[in-house]
Every structure is written in structure tokens, then in C-alpha cells.
Amino acid sequence: MLVTFSCSAYADITMFGDVAVHLLRLMGHSGTVPGAILAEDVQAALECLVAAIQVEQQLQGESGGDDEAVVSLSHRALPLIELFEAAAKMKCNIMWDK
Numbered sequence: 421m422l423v424t425f426s427c428s429a430y431a432d433i434t435m436f437g438d439v440a441v442h443l444l445r446l447m448g449h450s451g452t453v454p455g456a457i458l459a460e461d462v463q464a465a466l467e468c469l470v471a472a473i474q475v476e477q478q479l480q481g482e483s484g485g486d487d488e489a490v491v492s493l494s495h496r497a498l499p500l501i502e503l504f505e506a507a508a509k510m511k512c513n514i515m516w517d518k
Contacts, residue, residue, distance in 0.1 A: 421437030423453050423516050424516060426517075427512045427513060429506040430507065431503075433500055435499075435500070439493075443469060446472035447469045453516060454515070455516055459513050465504065469501060470501065477492070
């Protein structure tokens with residue numbers, strides 16, 4: 421499954437469903453697809469996501485990681501963070517769907 425995030429302030433972002441649902445849950449959302457976040461709730465969701473990513477980076481740094489090339493959650497979240505920042509700035513809703 422692919423999930424596409426959209427808002428009027430930024431280009432659509434499409435990501436794998438398991439990653440998208442995980443990021444939604446880090447924001448305090450239920451992870452249901454389809455879904456939406458109202459403009460007034462975007463900033464709070466963004467702050468939750470950024471804080472969770474920072475914790476993940478700290479934990480990954482402490483564990484030392486492994487030798488396999490793995491795309492970190494922080495790298496996967498970057499386009500979504502940019503979309504949320506644009507939506508917060510322009511005060512627009514964010515929607516996502518399959």
C-alpha cells in the first residue's frame with residue numbers, strides 16, 4: 421500500500437503505507453488511512469513528529485547501528501516534515517489517502 425499526503429501549500433508526498441502509518445502514530449494520530457489534520461492542529465502534529473524523530477536519532481546513535489545500509493526514519497520523514505512546515509506556514513489542512 422502507498423499513502424499520499426497532500427495540502428495546497430506543497431507538492432504531494434507518497435510513501436510506503438507502513439512508514440506513513442508509523443509517522444502518523446508518532447504525531448499522535450490513530451494512523452488510519454484515509455485521514456486528515458485540520459490547519460489548526462498541523463503545528464502540534466509537526467512538533468510531535470520532530471520530537472519523536474530526535475528521540476529515534478538519539479537511540480540509534482547510542483546503539484551504534486549496524487553495518488547494513490538502512491534508510492533511517494529521520495530520512496524517510498524529511499519530505500513529510502517539509503510538507504507539514506509548509507502547511508503550518510500557509511495555515512492549510514493536510515489530507516492523506518491510499
